[in-house]
Amino acid sequence: MKTVLIVDDEPVVRRVLKLALEQARYEVFCASNGEEALALVRDSQPDVLITDIEMPRMSGETLCKKLCGELPERKFPIFVVTSVTAIEHREWSRDLPNVMFLEKPISARKLLASLKDYFSGTPAQEAC
Amino acid sequence: MSKLKSKHDWKNERLGLTMIGASLLVIGLIIALMFHYQRTAREDAINAQGVSLARVLSGMDYAELVPAPGQRGILHAIGYRQDDADFAYAAIVDTSGALLAEVASPGTIIPKIQPSAEPVSWLGTRTVTLGAKEVNEFYAPVFQDGILSGHLRLGYFKPSFGPSYEQLPFLATLALPIFLLTPLFYLLIRREVKPLRQANDEIEGLLREGSFQKVDISASGELGEFVTNFNGFIELTNARIKELESDQTRLLTSTKLLTYKKSRVEAILEGFPETVLVMDESGIVNFANGKTRTLLGMPAEEILGRKAEEWCEHPEILAYLSHCTGGGAGRYASQSVEFSPVNAPEKTISLMAYPLFSPQDASAVFGSLLVFRDVTLEILAKRSRGEFVAHVAHELKTPLNTLALYSESLQGESGESEEFRVEATNVISDEVERLSDLINNLLSITKIEMGSLGIERKRVRLRELLEDSFETVSRGAASQTMKFELDLPHDLSAVAVDKDLLRIAINNLLTNAVKYNKSDGTVTLSAEETDQTIWISVADTGIGIAPEEKDRIFDKFYRSDSGEVRERAGHGLGLSLANDIVKLHNGSLSVESKLNAGSEFVIGLWKDSTTIQQAI
Numbered sequence: 001m002k003t004v005l006i007v008d009d010e011p012v013v014r015r016v017l018k019l020a021l022e023q024a025r026y027e028v029f030c031a032s033n034g035e036e037a038l039a040l041v042r043d044s045q046p047d048v049l050i051t052d053i054e055m056p057r058m059s060g061e062t063l064c065k066k067l068c069g070e071l072p073e074r075k076f077p078i079f080v081v082t083s084v085t086a087i088e089h090r091e092w093s094r095d096l097p098n099v100m101f102l103e104k105p106i107s108a109r110k111l112l113a114s115l116k117d118y119f120s121g122t123p124a125q126e127a128c
Numbered sequence: 129m130s131k132l133k134s135k136h137d138w139k140n141e142r143l144g145l146t147m148i149g150a151s152l153l154v155i156g157l158i159i160a161l162m163f164h165y166q167r168t169a170r171e172d173a174i175n176a177q178g179v180s181l182a183r184v185l186s187g188m189d190y191a192e193l194v195p196a197p198g199q200r201g202i203l204h205a206i207g208y209r210q211d212d213a214d215f216a217y218a219a220i221v222d223t224s225g226a227l228l229a230e231v232a233s234p235g236t237i238i239p240k241i242q243p244s245a246e247p248v249s250w251l252g253t254r255t256v257t258l259g260a261k262e263v264n265e266f267y268a269p270v271f272q273d274g275i276l277s278g279h280l281r282l283g284y285f286k287p288s289f290g291p292s293y294e295q296l297p298f299l300a301t302l303a304l305p306i307f308l309l310t311p312l313f314y315l316l317i318r319r320e321v322k323p324l325r326q327a328n329d330e331i332e333g334l335l336r337e338g339s340f341q342k343v344d345i346s347a348s349g350e351l352g353e354f355v356t357n358f359n360g361f362i363e364l365t366n367a368r369i370k371e372l373e374s375d376q377t378r379l380l381t382s383t384k385l386l387t388y389k390k391s392r393v394e395a396i397l398e399g400f401p402e403t404v405l406v407m408d409e410s411g412i413v414n415f416a417n418g419k420t421r422t423l424l425g426m427p428a429e430e431i432l433g434r435k436a437e438e439w440c441e442h443p444e445i446l447a448y449l450s451h452c453t454g455g456g457a458g459r460y461a462s463q464s465v466e467f468s469p470v471n472a473p474e475k476t477i478s479l480m481a482y483p484l485f486s487p488q489d490a491s492a493v494f495g496s497l498l499v500f501r502d503v504t505l506e507i508l509a510k511r512s513r514g515e516f517v518a519h520v521a522h523e524l525k526t527p528l529n530t531l532a533l534y535s536e537s538l539q540g541e542s543g544e545s546e547e548f549r550v551e552a553t554n555v556i557s558d559e560v561e562r563l564s565d566l567i568n569n570l571l572s573i574t575k576i577e578m579g580s581l582g583i584e585r586k587r588v589r590l591r592e593l594l595e596d597s598f599e600t601v602s603r604g605a606a607s608q609t610m611k612f613e614l615d616l617p618h619d620l621s622a623v624a625v626d627k628d629l630l631r632i633a634i635n636n637l638l639t640n641a642v643k644y645n646k647s648d649g650t651v652t653l654s655a656e657e658t659d660q661t662i663w664i665s666v667a668d669t670g671i672g673i674a675p676e677e678k679d680r681i682f683d684k685f686y687r688s689d690s691g692e693v694r695e696r697a698g699h700g701l702g703l704s705l706a707n708d709i710v711k712l713h714n715g716s717l718s719v720e721s722k723l724n725a726g727s728e729f730v731i732g733l734w735k736d737s738t739t740i741q742q743a744i
Contacts, residue, residue: 009694010526010529010530011695012530012533012534012555012559013529013530013533016530016533016534016537017533019537019542019548020533020536020537020540020542023540023541023542032691032694033691054522056689056690056691056694057689057691083521083522083525083526083529104525104526104528104529105525105528105529105531105532105533106529106532106533107532107533107536108533108536108537108540109536109540
């Protein structure tokens with residue numbers, strides 16, 4: 001069973017996504033901010049990381065950069081959920097491998113579809 | 129004055145002396161000529177006399193000429209008769225030159241001369257020197273019975289140049305009138321000249337005083353005419369001067385007026401809050417108002433009279449200004465250019481160039497008006513607006529996110545669970561309420577900040593308002609164990625406030641007090657009245673606020689990073705709005721807090737309505 005780590009400070013988001021993913025037979029772990037997430041990843045790497053950007057203590061951007069720094073051979077993809085659509089706000093991710101963007105409001109359906117595509121090997125699309 | 133006078137006198141004396149000299153000269157000349165003429169005449173007379181006498185005597189008998197001893201000859205008669213000074217001697221000499229008879233003037237010795245034997249030289253004249261004098265001698269032969277027996281010698285002194293005694297009276301008679309006439313003429317001339325001298329004096333006086341007045345002398349003849357003309361000239365000049373003076377006054381007035389207008393215009397330009405420069409077609413700055421220092425970092429003197437390249441280092445500005453030179457309004461940029469001055473890199477200045485059209489010819493451009501504005505604040509405002517919009521979008525998307533997720537889940541598998549349906553419905557309903565609150569708060573804040581919120585001041589019974597809010601919030605609190613305390617004085621004064629707005633502020637404080645409280649905490653609403661103010665306090669025993677964040681909690685959208693805060697849903701607008709509303713009432717909003725112990729927010733309101741009115 002594939003493991004998914006959801007990082008979001010909104011409890012509602014964590015709850016709903018966890019529910020949806022569990023229904024799709026994923027094992028779900030949650031973290032409410034980047035620090036927690038980093039600790040969990042160091043502990044054991046998930047198969048997918050889904051993270052919000054605007055979080056207290058450590059933002060999603062910092063989390064991604066740190067992960068890429070600490071794990072140069074990271075295998076798992078990072079899906080970043082963002083409410084800003086402008087391209088320039090994604091500039092920071094350009095040199096980071098395997099980082100994709102999902103737009104708010106998140107659709108659980110679309111998220112599942114993206115994951116399915118990723119794991120089945122079809123080329124990852126910019127979702128939403 | 130005396131110097132002047134003596135100068136005049138000296139001139140006059142010179143004239144007089146000249147005249148005297150001239151007359152003396154004339155007299156002398158006349159006399160000299162006269163003497164000369166006289167001498168010549170005498171000489172001729174003597175010649176004639178001598179020659180004729182000599183002939184006569186020569187023709188006479190020898191016996192008469194040469195008297196017997198003891199008798200007087202004719203010579204004596206001649207001698208005594210000739211009593212003019214010219215007669216020198218008369219003598220008869222024999223052929224050897226020896227004197228036979230003689231008569232001579234006193235003191236004269238007859239010179240001995242050997243007569244010539246040539247008959248040609250028996251008759252003639254010769255000059256004989258007698259001591260210092262010269263004698264004209266006339267000689268003729270004397271015949272006796274046709275034979276030369278001797279010679280006759282008549283000597284006359286040559287007349288000298290000079291006066292004779294008889295002539296002296298004549299000379300005196302001649303000299304005297306002349307001498308008398310001279311001063312007479314002199315005096316006459318002086319008299320004629322006197323008015324001229326007067327005129328001259330007067331004119332000199334006028335010149336010295338620098339004023340133009342008529343000359344007051346009486347004179348006749350040509351001088352009189354001159355004086356009249358001169359006075360006429362003076363009058364004309366005076367009139368002309370008056371004309372010029374009045375022209376000058378008018379000119380001065382209009383120049384003053386122009387200067388005044390110009391300085392008014394310049395003062396207007398100086399009064400501009402912006403820096404204003406006027407550049408001519410060639411790019412030289414010929415006006416700069418006093419604000420150059422603030423925006424350009426240079427005093428006006430360094431810019432005046434210079435071209436842009438000399439005082440500006442920014443290439444963008446130089447490029448922008450290059451459109452302004454070279455005539456033609458068409459090349460002017462339609463937009464402004466922005467730059468940061470070297471001396472104040474944190475500022476942003478915008479420059480806009482406007483063509484200046486010539487008033488006579490609307491198509492001709494005679495220069496450019498350059499207006500520099502400090503747009504730092506504008507840009508900051510724009511940026512903060514942008515940030516605000518971004519924040520708002522973000523805040524709106526979050527509840528929408530939740531709504532989307534739940535509603536999507538309801539449509540899926542999870543929706544089959546009754547439990548989940550209940551949960552979803554609750555969440556959706558909460559989020560909708562949150563969203564609606566958020567939107568209302570945003571609208572209020574925007575209106576307040578744009579100043580378009582219509583404030584309605586009414587005297588409100590505060591007690592009622594506070595009780596109402598308290599009631600609503602305490603009833604709506606989710607936690608059952610939370611305690612609510614109300615502590616209001618019995619007779620709280622009525623205050624002129626905007627009821628709705630104040631209610632929002634109180635509500636926000638109360639909901640915060642509930643939200644950030646412990647589940648068994650306490651929320652207290654109290655009020656206190658002093659002479660001039662009413663204090664309203666909302667206190668809680670909740671998570672508190674860190675000291676370094678106390679200032680920031682009133683910022684829009686600010687929420688503490690602490691987990692305690694982030695756990696609780698919120699937009700960060702409640703306190704900001706409450707603060708704005710209190711400020712609108714010219715009141716104060718302050719906070720005291722201790723982490724983990726609780727916070728107390730206090731609103732201070734002025735009782736005096738005029739104070740409130742001034743603010744509102």
